[in-house]
Amino acid sequence: MSIADRVQVHEVQTLSADWYVLKKTRFSFRRSDGDWQEQWRETYDRGNGATILLYNLDRRTVILTRQFRYPTFVNGYDDLLIETPAGLLDQAEPETRIRAEVEEETGFRVGIVEPVFDAFMSPGSVTEKLHFFAAPYAPQDRVSAGGGNIEEGEDIGLLEMTVDVALAGIRTGTICDAKTIMLLQYAALHIFR
Template sequence: MGDMFFYGTLCHRPLLECVLGDEREGVQISAARLPGYASYWVKSQSYPMIEPLAGGHAEGLLVRGLSERAIARLNFYEGGFSYCIEEVTVEYSGEFARADVYFPQAEQSKGEPWCLEDWAKIWGPVTVIAAQEVMQDFGIRSAAEIAQRFGSIRSRAASRIRAQDAAPTTLRGAAVPSDVRLHKASRPYADFFSVEEYELTHRRFAGGESAVLSRAGFVATDAATLLPYDPVRDRVLLIEQFRVGPFARGDAQCWSLEAIAGRIDPGETPEEAARREAQEEAHLTIGALHPVFNYYPSPGALSEFLYSYVAIADLPDDAAGLGGAVDEGEDIRAHVIGFERLMALLDTGEVQNAPLIISALWLARNRDRLRAGA
């Protein structure tokens, strides 16, 4: 049995319970503090750091009676993030105890004093959902592998949070949790995307329940798309880039004409993602955002959910050019074309990208209004 002191996110009880799993039975948890230290937000990040401070103390939890497997689960969760374990003396209920603590090894920039309650309001739910996916790989993948794809895991978790904001049910039937029963789930592949396989049953329109069905879902993160439009010049900006989807299909033309697009990062709104991607992909600062539609492009198997916008922008001739985030392997060319040319590209089939087609048709419907307000 072992004892550990936590000063950061693992003080959030739902997260700690998720990481411990069944090994949480029998452990004793007490409020405690570590004298001679203080905890702070890591600057511009969503997690804390700890460092020595004369006369200070870091508030946290003392968790006692941890089994070897419980400690292994904790080490797996924390193991990919450059932490080392050191033994310290902590104070709890007027007594002192020895306990192990995760101390960061990498140098970090100190922000404001750490506040667990503030963190939990913003990051608690998404971190717990991300931890559920992480801990499903305990004993299967290494902590280093998890750390490499943790950004994608958190993005998928943030998508699950947004999915709880359900759309209307005025024509379709309103579902309740008991309408679908999950019998078995597995994740045979997980990296930037993941593939999940299910055995499930669901309610039938005629009444009763379906037979057990085997289904697979390609799990991608939510994304924002943006079609910049200059109502004065009556122009749009399109981007062109290589796409692996057409390549995998065997399409000879693997470069696609598209709207600006990118995944929505955890802690980011769809609108913020759209503006960030406009800068990254086309070095473009945009004005007012006009929502187009929010939709699943292919709900038969793909979890990806898109938030599409048309944005007001200034598009002179030199707005075209090269862009993209080099560190993400992006190689992007921007085209500035007139509205009529855009419609012609749809008619000839040269545009084969669904978000661009949807946004272009929305623009055709609302173009006169946007031009009148320019």
């Protein structure tokens, strides 16, 4: 039996369609024991995205970004967030979009892009699926200053650090972004063994 056979949607209300789309849905779900249970859930649809870890094996370094994130600020995080470059797909294929996004944010034009995995980042309320990539870089691959898109409110700084410093940043809390932690852990296991 498909999960679709276990869900009956009764009502969908759009609560907000400003920045992204917030909906409240009343549905019934057929439980494992066969009983139907009515539930309400809010879902936040911001579209799917992609993220990438740039790495240099010879230098044992990675490229990360630093930027202001209002949601983390209002949750008590009083610093710029250190992250892997990322962005929404905006109807593009994940690899196409991440190539453009990494150049816009970091100024690096990447060659080989390796798909790593896909993950739902907050499946209890956010519909977004994130496509994870990794790509090697060299200093000569930098074709512009990067910094993001001013029209989108981006003011992105660039960090180049050793993978060991980045991994230590996870332990100290300097790096606390989930997608970045996931890619750094992947790199520790599969790239910088």
